[in-house]
Amino acid sequence: MTAKSLRQPGHSDEPAAQQDRQAIEVLLSVSQMVAGTLERDAVLASAMDAAADAMSAQACSILLRDDDTNELCFHIVKGDRAEPLGSVRLKIDDNSIAGWVANHEQSLLIADAYRDSRFNPSYDRETGFRTKSVLCLPLVAKGKPLGVIQILNRRDGKPFDESDLELAEAVAGLIAVAIHNAAEHEARVAAERIATVGQTIAGMAHCIKNILNGLQGGSYIIDQNIEGGGLAKVKRGWGMVKRNMGLLSNIVLDMLSYSKERKPVYKSCSVNDLCRDVVTLLKEQADGKGVLLTTDLSGELSEAEMDETAIKRCLINLVGNAIDACEGHKGAVTVETGLTKDADRFTICVRDNGSGIEPAQLEKIFNPFFSSKGSKGTGLGLPVAKKIIEEHAGVLSVTSAPGEGTAFLIELPIRRPDDEGE
Amino acid sequence: MAKALVVDDEADAREFVRAILESGDWEVEEAEDGDVALAKVAEVKPDLIVLDVQMPRKDGFAVFGELVKSPDTKDIKVIMLTGVQQKMGIGFSADDMGEYLGKEPDAYVEKPIDPEAFKRVVQKVTGTE
Numbered sequence: 001m002t003a004k005s006l007r008q009p010g011h012s013d014e015p016a017a018q019q020d021r022q023a024i025e026v027l028l029s030v031s032q033m034v035a036g037t038l039e040r041d042a043v044l045a046s047a048m049d050a051a052a053d054a055m056s057a058q059a060c061s062i063l064l065r066d067d068d069t070n071e072l073c074f075h076i077v078k079g080d081r082a083e084p085l086g087s088v089r090l091k092i093d094d095n096s097i098a099g100w101v102a103n104h105e106q107s108l109l110i111a112d113a114y115r116d117s118r119f120n121p122s123y124d125r126e127t128g129f130r131t132k133s134v135l136c137l138p139l140v141a142k143g144k145p146l147g148v149i150q151i152l153n154r155r156d157g158k159p160f161d162e163s164d165l166e167l168a169e170a171v172a173g174l175i176a177v178a179i180h181n182a183a184e185h186e187a188r189v190a191a192e193r194i195a196t197v198g199q200t201i202a203g204m205a206h207c208i209k210n211i212l213n214g215l216q217g218g219s220y221i222i223d224q225n226i227e228g229g230g231l232a233k234v235k236r237g238w239g240m241v242k243r244n245m246g247l248l249s250n251i252v253l254d255m256l257s258y259s260k261e262r263k264p265v266y267k268s269c270s271v272n273d274l275c276r277d278v279v280t281l282l283k284e285q286a287d288g289k290g291v292l293l294t295t296d297l298s299g300e301l302s303e304a305e306m307d308e309t310a311i312k313r314c315l316i317n318l319v320g321n322a323i324d325a326c327e328g329h330k331g332a333v334t335v336e337t338g339l340t341k342d343a344d345r346f347t348i349c350v351r352d353n354g355s356g357i358e359p360a361q362l363e364k365i366f367n368p369f370f371s372s373k374g375s376k377g378t379g380l381g382l383p384v385a386k387k388i389i390e391e392h393a394g395v396l397s398v399t400s401a402p403g404e405g406t407a408f409l410i411e412l413p414i415r416r417p418d419d420e421g422e
Numbered sequence: 423m424a425k426a427l428v429v430d431d432e433a434d435a436r437e438f439v440r441a442i443l444e445s446g447d448w449e450v451e452e453a454e455d456g457d458v459a460l461a462k463v464a465e466v467k468p469d470l471i472v473l474d475v476q477m478p479r480k481d482g483f484a485v486f487g488e489l490v491k492s493p494d495t496k497d498i499k500v501i502m503l504t505g506v507q508q509k510m511g512i513g514f515s516a517d518d519m520g521e522y523l524g525k526e527p528d529a530y531v532e533k534p535i536d537p538e539a540f541k542r543v544v545q546k547v548t549g550t551e
Binding site: 209210215216217218220221224233240243244 | 432434435437438441442445533534535536537
């Protein structure tokens with residue numbers, strides 16, 4: 001649409017050039033308002049604000065098509081007209097103004113609604129609003145009808161005229177494109193979500209298959225040697241079976257922790273004792289890989305409020321990772337505790353002198369099913385650890401230098417955050 | 423006795439393949455990553471390499487690519503161990519690999535390994551039926 005075609009005789013008290021300039025400003029502001037977001041409800045809300053403003057109208061509503069039922073449904077109603085219309089649905093036929101516009105895909109300019117046979121005054125009776133003049137336009141983007149926009153009553157009390165209709169058509173065009181973009185965006189987000197679910201399942205399947213390989217290997221070795229009495233080999237096979245059962249139980253626990261939003265069950269407990277427990281638990285695993293596992297615990301630190309089971313799970317994952325990172329490196333892993341400067345938070349640092357993490361990988365380590373450990377990793381340990389710490393209103397950070405080692409730092413409040421309640 | 427090199431980052435998986443091969447009179451060497459594997463190939467001169475695809479640092483395909491490039495190693499029989507990611511088409515397609523490296527591994531075996539099926543693949547690949 002050109003500025004020239006906007007010039008209509010309607011508002012004859014304004015000079016034509018000024019009218020054109022105003023129209024262009026209105027269209028600019030509408031396009032800015034609807035371009036600000038891609039979220040559909042926000043697009044609809046700002047579109048209605050923009051349209052009511054642009055047209056100096058008392059009320060505006062957008063009705064979107066439901067192609068399954070051949071109906072229009074009100075989305076959001078803006079202006080002096082009250083809320084109850086939210087659930088109203090209209091048939092797409094010639095028995096209502098909006099229905100007619102959707103049916104014929106043509107705009108209507110109605111100077112006095114009460115003199116139009118398609119007008120249904122029951123909405124006015126319900127809401128106490130008095131409809132006078134109506135502009136109703138189809139919303140069409142890329143040839144696809146999306147619904148209808150209704151603009152009610154000029155604020156100056158005069159009926160809408162042809163120049164209003166022409167401006168409204170431009171406004172409706174912008175709004176239709178914004179709704180179309182929002183719908184496409186929604187579809188894209190949904191598709192991405194499905195792809196992510198697919199990748200997650202593939203990651204899980206891969207991980208479980210590796211465990212299955214270990215279990216089958218163990219059983220095969222036991223089978224092969226149980227008759228001949230090769231006891232040492234039977235023991236090796238049995239060790240494989242036990243190790244892989246442990247892995248399976250770990251991945252199930254991690255999957256459960258990762259899959260649901262969980263509020264920590266706070267209890268006061270000793271941070272240093274918790275660290276000692278975890279170190280004792282993983283000592284055998286560390287010894288088996290020739291890794292020295294030690295603690296460096298702060299005497300300043302006593303009790304803190306936390307979900308002990310969850311933090312333990314997190315520490316097991318971090319220390320287990322550190323041990324793996326050190327394998328074959330004359331490794332050492334230290335679990336250190338301390339207080340922050342203002343003493344309202346405590347820290348647990350899991351430090352290793354292992355292989356370190358490349359900067360490019362560092363960004364990805366908290367993504368589920370990203371594992372740098374080949375078939376050994378589940379790819380869930382770190383996402384779970386991070387989730388647990390964040391559920392405690394804490395921070396999990398990492399620093400690493402390839403070839404020198406890695407440090408994971410947990411920082412947690414000593415007291416439970418206020419919004420968790422007492 | 424024919425010599426085999428088993429390359430996998432996971433000790434349990436190496437142990438499993440070793441047990442299957444030893445029951446079929448193979449002499450087995452192991453390597454825990456791609457670099458160690460390439461060093462051992464030169465030293466051991468194996469008749470067969472069982473190569474895991476997914477390993478940290480140098481993966482199975484990188485190792486295979488280097489074996490193919492060298493006239494000393496290009497004729498060694500290679501069985502690739504693949505995971506479910508490959509099967510789901512996320513990792514690679516065998517045709518792409520063949521085109522990319524100019525040669526495909528002699529066989530693919532999917533984990534978890536079925537010992538009897540694996541033995542048959544080894545016999546077929548090495549012509550020891």
